[in-house]
Amino acid sequence: MKKPFRYAPALVAAAALTLTACSDPGAGTGDTGPVDWPAQDADLSGTTLTVWAAQNSNTVPDSVIAGFEELTGAEVEVVTIPDPYEQGVQTKVATGDMPDLAFWQPTASQLTALNAKQHLQPLDDAPWLDAYKPELRDITGILDGTRYAALITTPAVEGVYYNKEVFAANGITETPADWDAFLQTARDLEGAGVTPFHEMAADRWGTQWWVQVQLADAAADGLWDRVNTREELFTDPTIQGAIDTYQGLIEEGLFNEDIKTATFEDQGAALLAGDAAMVVQVNSFFGQLQSLAETEELNRKIGFFPISPSGNTGTFIPDQSNALVAFKTGDADRESAARQLLSYWMGDGYEGFVNAQSTVSLQSDVETPADVPEALLSVSDSLGTAVGSMQASAIANPDLYLYLADMIQGTKTPAEVAEATQAQFDELAKAQGAEGF
């Protein structure tokens, strides 16, 4: 042991070597030229494709996969990534692990979060694009002029789910035509002893819809473009005003008494039972209602109308179950097979898919199945004129919902909500290298 440090130089050298290799393990292949789209039924025997899905979307592809495997001889494996799905996928991709296809929120902010340009196959000249209903073709899935996501089901719309029976019992025959009428309806209901609105601040994530629907007009006028370039801030009057209004309505007593402790499950039960008349929510809320009641009862009891300051414009927010992205895995055959699966999904397989899922069809030539509940049809009808939500149009997705939940709990003022959101937006935009941040 005379030279205890004999091996030290070697160790230092090894450590230095490891450190020089300190680049992003997710760095992958560069851009490729235009791609070919194989025929839907081209033989794929011996090819195995992996699809990543979340806990609530892992059975969505079942019917399509069965048909595709039968037709082409390929094998398709669905891998469930545990919740929180987006975080799990992002982390895996960042460390160089990627599937052939994955369910993914087709919004600009989420495509950016996945570093789409680097990791995803462009789908610009996909064969199914002309089959979409014209107003839905380019609604989402596009980042900087390149299409990266294939929309498979109707994106969610933020709007008002209401209890038809409560409305009828209080003599309300028409749904409100604008924001003022909406609040008037709520105040009338409150006067009649009915809780107008239900909010679930314990589960937090739903709180942001109230602010976003108030921004629909501004969003149509390019609000998010201005936020994206820091010309307009969350603390400026438009967004701050929406937050203030939300707080004002809560203080006015238009919401359920247990707003601080109520959960998503409570919200569904409350609307269905008529304990509250209206809920501002997205499509997954209807999924929750479907777990509580049959379609016949839902058609009888639950309706939907979009709302915006000046009228009935919806605010759309696609989620991960609405779309798929195809990864640049570096294996040309599997990349091609992934495109083929998408072609089949949106091609010959699409009718079987919408029937199996009982969901609204996105394509002009494929009929929506008859058993789709009425409220979901109203949601899909509002899509044509809907504007993008923060998630759909902003380059980053700050935790606005979290800060709003803090506001409801009383630990943040409305001004602090806007400040915290803006600060986080700045951080995310700066990390992306966005101009102006």
Added chain:
Amino acid sequence: MSTNLTLAKARPRQQDHPLWFLVPALVVLVVFFFVPTLFNFVYAFTDWSSFKSAINFAGIDNFTSLFSNGTLLNSLKVTLVYAVLVALFQNAFGLGLALLLERDTRVNRAVRVAFFIPVIMSALAVGYIFQALLKPDGALNGILGALTGADVAIPWLGDTTWTIVVVAVVHAWKWMGLSMLIYLAGLKTINEDVLEAARLDGANRWTMFRAIRFPLLAPAVTFNVATALLGSMNGFDIVQATTEGGPGGTTELLNIFIFRTFGQGLFAQATTMSLVLFLLVTILAFPVIRFLRKREDVL
């Protein structure tokens, strides 16, 4: 004998334990502990994120933006309060149990096992069970309602002041079995003669505990307080399962904040925070352990 000595001289230690025998262990140590820790330091000074592939040096940018943002300081405060509460409760419960179950009877042995079971349970499972028990319409309120005859709907996990105490109690409940075990072991090491002498001097049970048994438990206290305090500063699972940092961010431990930041794709900032946590634990560990060791001087 002399032959043996010559042999020993001819084969010095270095030859029957050559240094390269260390290599396998060293490789594991370097790859799984040394390098990740080093990277933790390195990445904190970069702009690594999920948004782009290049990783550039960013200086102390992450530190300045983190410290200018109130969320980090709030999380640090919550983390410290949580750690102190857990250390208090866990040791109080553990010591209480150890004293109650000190005698080696058949019943006591069985009860000790029962109290040790939470220690080997999954922390997330514990968290979710307590989340269900503590809901406004959960079992605890149901029991309280049945006892009082009134409708009880206390939001145990929905109070911006007291929820952190409730969550700290849950954490302490999970780990009190371990503290109990160590205190039991400590109690067993106390010399029976000392206790006998105290009894002859007429000391009552309380005096015996205060003046003799507790001071002699000092090493066990050192271990239990240090592990509870420093371990709960790294807490995540129980709080994530019960409150996810709510209500209103009042239970947002630093690790939950790190998790949230990582999920946003801001990997470098999350790394910076974990570096801050590491430094905080280190800074706190030295004086705490030093103080506790000082108490052991009575031995």
